[in-house]
Amino acid sequence: MQRPMKGKTPRRPAPKRPYNNQKDPVGVYCRVRPLSCDDEECCIEVISNTTIQLHAPDGLKANRNGEYKETQYSFKRVFGIKTTQIELFEDVAKPLVDDLIHGKNGLLFTYGVTGSGKTYTMTGSAGQGGLLPRSLDMIFNSIFPYQAKRFVFKPDDKNGMEVQNQVDALLERQKRDSQQAPPKTPITRQRLDPEFADMIRPDEACKADGVDEDSSYSVFVSYIEIYNNYIYDLLEDTPTDPLKAKWNSGGTPLKSNTEIIPPQSKILREDQNHNMYVAGCTEVEVKSTDEAFDVFWRGQKKRRIANTQLNRESSRSHSVFVVKLAQAPLDADGDNVLQDKAQVAVSQLCLVDLAGSERTSRTRAEGNRLREAGNINQSLMTLRTCIEVLRENQMCGTNKMVPYRDSKVTHFFKNYFDGEGKVRMVVCVNPKADDYEETLLVMRFAEMTQEVEVARPVDRPICGFTPGRRQRNQAFKDELSRRLEERGGPVDTGELPAVLNQLLQSLPPLPPAEIKDPSDDQTLPRLIEALERRQKLKQNIMEEYNKTANLLKMRLQDMDGNIVNKENYIHEQRGKLSEKDKLIQDQKVEIERLEKNSKMLEYKIDILQKTTNIYEEDKRTLQHELESREHRLHREMSDKKRMEARMQGMVQDAKHQWEKECERRVNAKQLEMQNKLWVKDEKLKQLKAIVTECKTPEPLSLRPPDKPQRPSREKDRVAAKRSHSPSPVPTGAPVRPHHRRSHSAGNERWVDHKPVTNVDLDTVLQPNLPNAIKVSTPSEKALSKCDKYVLTHQEVASDGEIQTKLIKGEVFKTRGGGQAVQFTDIETLKQENPTAPSRKRRSSEGHGQGDENAEGGWTDVENRCSVAVEMRAGSNLGPGYQHHGFQKRRKP
Numbered sequence: 001m002q003r004p005m006k007g008k009t010p011r012r013p014a015p016k017r018p019y020n021n022q023k024d025p026v027g028v029y030c031r032v033r034p035l036s037c038d039d040e041e042c043c044i045e046v047i048s049n050t051t052i053q054l055h056a057p058d059g060l061k062a063n064r065n066g067e068y069k070e071t072q073y074s075f076k077r078v079f080g081i082k083t084t085q086i087e088l089f090e091d092v093a094k095p096l097v098d099d100l101i102h103g104k105n106g107l108l109f110t111y112g113v114t115g116s117g118k119t120y121t122m123t124g125s126a127g128q129g130g131l132l133p134r135s136l137d138m139i140f141n142s143i144f145p146y147q148a149k150r151f152v153f154k155p156d157d158k159n160g161m162e163v164q165n166q167v168d169a170l171l172e173r174q175k176r177d178s179q180q181a182p183p184k185t186p187i188t189r190q191r192l193d194p195e196f197a198d199m200i201r202p203d204e205a206c207k208a209d210g211v212d213e214d215s216s217y218s219v220f221v222s223y224i225e226i227y228n229n230y231i232y233d234l235l236e237d238t239p240t241d242p243l244k245a246k247w248n249s250g251g252t253p254l255k256s257n258t259e260i261i262p263p264q265s266k267i268l269r270e271d272q273n274h275n276m277y278v279a280g281c282t283e284v285e286v287k288s289t290d291e292a293f294d295v296f297w298r299g300q301k302k303r304r305i306a307n308t309q310l311n312r313e314s315s316r317s318h319s320v321f322v323v324k325l326a327q328a329p330l331d332a333d334g335d336n337v338l339q340d341k342a343q344v345a346v347s348q349l350c351l352v353d354l355a356g357s358e359r360t361s362r363t364r365a366e367g368n369r370l371r372e373a374g375n376i377n378q379s380l381m382t383l384r385t386c387i388e389v390l391r392e393n394q395m396c397g398t399n400k401m402v403p404y405r406d407s408k409v410t411h412f413f414k415n416y417f418d419g420e421g422k423v424r425m426v427v428c429v430n431p432k433a434d435d436y437e438e439t440l441l442v443m444r445f446a447e448m449t450q451e452v453e454v455a456r457p458v459d460r461p462i463c464g465f466t467p468g469r470r471q472r473n474q475a476f477k478d479e480l481s482r483r484l485e486e487r488g489g490p491v492d493t494g495e496l497p498a499v500l501n502q503l504l505q506s507l508p509p510l511p512p513a514e515i516k517d518p519s520d521d522q523t524l525p526r527l528i529e530a531l532e533r534r535q536k537l538k539q540n541i542m543e544e545y546n547k548t549a550n551l552l553k554m555r556l557q558d559m560d561g562n563i564v565n566k567e568n569y570i571h572e573q574r575g576k577l578s579e580k581d582k583l584i585q586d587q588k589v590e591i592e593r594l595e596k597n598s599k600m601l602e603y604k605i606d607i608l609q610k611t612t613n614i615y616e617e618d619k620r621t622l623q624h625e626l627e628s629r630e631h632r633l634h635r636e637m638s639d640k641k642r643m644e645a646r647m648q649g650m651v652q653d654a655k656h657q658w659e660k661e662c663e664r665r666v667n668a669k670q671l672e673m674q675n676k677l678w679v680k681d682e683k684l685k686q687l688k689a690i691v692t693e694c695k696t697p698e699p700l701s702l703r704p705p706d707k708p709q710r711p712s713r714e715k716d717r718v719a720a721k722r723s724h725s726p727s728p729v730p731t732g733a734p735v736r737p738h739h740r741r742s743h744s745a746g747n748e749r750w751v752d753h754k755p756v757t758n759v760d761l762d763t764v765l766q767p768n769l770p771n772a773i774k775v776s777t778p779s780e781k782a783l784s785k786c787d788k789y790v791l792t793h794q795e796v797a798s799d800g801e802i803q804t805k806l807i808k809g810e811v812f813k814t815r816g817g818g819q820a821v822q823f824t825d826i827e828t829l830k831q832e833n834p835t836a837p838s839r840k841r842r843s844s845e846g847h848g849q850g851d852e853n854a855e856g857g858w859t860d861v862e863n864r865c866s867v868a869v870e871m872r873a874g875s876n877l878g879p880g881y882q883h884h885g886f887q888k889r890r891k892p
């Protein structure tokens, strides 16, 4: 809808329209036309009134290994082959016409391949009117009684509309009538082109609801064709070419004076409401459906002629029929259109029959035609691209530039998508197999198109006058004419006879002019006198009249002069006004520029703000991270310190413990040494005794050793030293320890401990120990099951012989739950001179080194001492050999 503005200067800031942000998707309808002949292969099936299904034709399926299957496409509505033109109109175009009448813009186009029924749908044929004639019919059915007189609305050349007063309009009407040579006969259906006649049956006529009766309406139509990306005005009066005619008459015989000048292409402009219009395009005011049809048909014919003459591919041109409806409220009296340009609302409905959407290869075009066809294809391609970009922008919130300007078709309809309006598309399809692949492309485009949304047009503001003005005015007029009729018709001659009578009465009466006898010489002179008097009077009156007339003339001239002055003044004022307008215009341009700048800056600020926000956010997170790291560092430092302190404590503790341990061990060692020393002392004492006793020999007897005293502690040891004296061991003869093997023949169980390092010596007498548990290392488990223990110990003697010793002992349980062995006997299995080496050894032992090797030199005396091997339960050292140098102790 365009709203033209007051005043002569057109460019004013676009009125702030109450934009609503409600949007509607582009309404996409699909119409399937019937096949041309019934036995043709059909590849489209209407599944429901919103869905169609495409099947690949048989040939194609075989070729592509069934790659193509059925595909379904859904639309706002699908119209099958039986759909009538009126049904289609009711659903598709009627709402658009309704909108048009209520001041809103609409765009309706047909899309499809050539032969799919686009033109049939838009224009129709005789008896089968399409959307266009039906729309026109509905418009006139709706506004017919409220139409303004011709030329009351007058298009300016900037896509706006002006209102003329009744007189100017009348003058223009008279001018036009005088120019049109034959007086215009009203167009009747009979006069119409037969192709166009009877397109709409009277019973199919429809009408819009809620038409504002207090407005006056006028319809203007224009018809353009876009071919090869050029715009042509199909309603332009193309004069015959005078130059061409001259040239023809000069050189060659004149062919005909109907030679058509190749049509001049037009350019697109944008009006103050951002609507696009064809500059200088003919807009014909039409007052009835038939007249509108007539104009359309004129354009249609011209199109056909041009196509033939210029050898064009007609299916490659787009035609756009624009119906503009101007409406303005009636004045307060309800008599005339309100003389206020600001109150004029203009809405338009574009009915577009697009070129065939098929790719160039399908039409066997060549050369120029091919190039042209390419261009036309280009415009449909641009349409597809625009729709794609729009869809992407709307769905993904992007702000990509929509390339409307790339083609005239898209540029022309730019504001329908960017601004507001209702957009509908009828996709026409021919179900024949040949079209299948093209139809697929059409379907994809159509499905995509319905995802684009267009701003819903807002309702026109209602003007402030009281409604019902037209009706009241009509009622008044009716009443007036009724009263006049009652009085016997109009009486407008009332005043004139009175003046005449007065004039007649003011004349002197004529004397009787009857001459009775030939000698009457009185009547004639009297008559002459009267006539002369009358003549005089007449002259007086004439003079008076002339005087008055002159006076009047002078007055009129004065008035004229005044008027001229006033006009001059007005002209001057207009000049000033236009200067001011120009100034305003300039300022407006400046304001626009500044606004653009400010918008740009706002945009930049916005971006910077966003960037700042991002950085701030980053900063915050980094700070946060820094803080947390510092915190962690602190914690780790304090942990470290604590750990250090603890470590130091532990080191101290360990040092302390070790010191204690060392001390304890030194003490133990000292004790042990003292023990050993004591043992040696004891042995020496015994030896001494033996030596002294040897002088008074006693019979060799084997005495059991005394009960041993344990010198576990220093004082004990001292005490033991004092209280006990070891029993003397008979020497001189080789002292043989008790052979306890005879004992082992009983029920005792033995642990037979043979270290793996032992050499198997067959020659040596082996102890016979039935039921013995054989071990290679001392095992507590084995010990727990037995009560006797024997260790087979081998060593190399000083003479190089291997000496085997059987060290026997008794097993008993310790208080700690472990097992202890108390050695009771050592048996040496070696054939030797028993005395010589042992003495040697004894001297070398001196103060008892206490090392293991010393065992090799054990004597019988030593055998009397017990060596306890104690295996403590839970000791991870394994069986610990602790040579305490205890004396043999029997189980109690």
Ligand code: ADP
Pocket (backbone or CB within 6 Å): 032, 033, 034, 081, 112, 113, 114, 115, 116, 117, 118, 119, 120, 121, 125, 315, 356, 428
């Ligand atoms: P397009 O404009 O798409 O190239 P047309 O409208 O010229 O196609 O249609 C081609 C032919 O098919 C015309 O003769 C037309 O009468 C016929 N036709 C198209 N649609 C229908 C229909 N729905 N019902 C009957 N005939 C149709």
Ligand code: MG
Pocket (backbone or CB within 6 Å): 115, 118, 119, 120, 315, 353
């Ligand atoms: Mg067509």
